[in-house]
Amino acid sequence: MRKVVLITGASSGIGLALCKRLLVENDELHLCLACRNVSKAEGVRASLLASHPTAEVTVVQVDVSNLESIFRASSELKQRFKRLDFVYLNAGIMPNPQLNLRALFSGLFSRNVRFYPGYLTDDKPVGDSPTQGLYSSVVCPGTVLTNLTYGILPPFVWMLLIPIIWLLRFFANAFTLTPYNGTEALVWLFHQKPESLNPLIKYMSATTGFGSNYVTTQRMDLDEDTAEKFYQNLLELEKQVRVTLNPIPGAKKVRDQ
Template identity: 55%
Template structure:
């Protein structure tokens, strides 16, 4: 039986790269691209079919920053496929990001340069906004919209990847100046994956694992060696199990509240 794979945020960046890599791993998968922009999703589908003409690729509109869109997409997915074998919760946004050029310049010539460039600590300030559902946009898009689908999932980290999100932080000429430095930093920081292809390494690794072998309290990191070899490294999530359980219960309470407001049935957990 052909596995059914759904990828949210599949129209660009890591999501698009993941779709390409999944078809290379198994050209027989039934791949569904769940995206906010159908125009971009159609363009990604065309690229995938150009490389894999026999691939089964379908589209569904899903905006995880809108609960109505999530519920509508969930019903459509259930009607189309009856089941999902793999679901990659890839869609996400960044807050409105500003960079401190003063901190950047002073940090580059200090002993904390690697730490600053690896973590952006003291370098970047971020501003969020509120969605139509009354929630913080980053929280709803990156977490809660996916949670409403009613799933447990493994946590992955793609590392530092250059996508349209990260390129939007600075003018293009600054990135041209910084890229040589970033390639040098890769010799010291394995999480500088840089390309979407490399950033999708942990997701592809999970595609090959048995669910029962995975630890819910581990995060799976995409890593790239100085010579460009991709591999996955697991690290314990930096949160206590008791704290995670409290957070999960809070999410359930929020789910009941927002779904009651939308007069929608509660998705099973």
């Protein structure tokens, strides 16, 4: 049975590089490309199938900045699949990208929890109990240059910065630079037993000054009690959002009275 892998933001950047690398690892996968731009995703789908004809690749439309779109995609995925083996939460929201050098270097060396691509996996085969184990990991792709990144500064500035960044890789291996290098930790996690992973560890892609990729780890500054309270608040928020998007029949009439 094919393993089903869902990747958000799969039409470009790290998401697209991850699709290509996973199919090199296993060309019998069923990749589901969760993207905002369906036409662009269909083009990526055709390209992936051309290079890996034994794979299965499908597309689901989702805009991660729109809750209605997220719930609609979730319902569609439930109808399509009995299970998802791996979920790569790569897509993000960047309405006004700006270069913040202080935040950049802080993120490279800090253990503080920040928003990085997430990785989820399910450990139970189809047919088992409906209560299945869900494992989650935090992944840092390093400093990757994509279309979003290049749009922050004028092209001539990047021409000046790139040689400096390459030199910095000899001192800070978090400068992965390319989407391919940035997916190193994501591909590494694909091969791990989920129960062996530490949820308090951040798994990071790294690249040496000579261009060799590897995975490193760093314990996150995370208070477990605070994290549990935050999680419970998120569950409550989810309930409120669901009620807002899908009100109980008659509820509006009662409120109007």
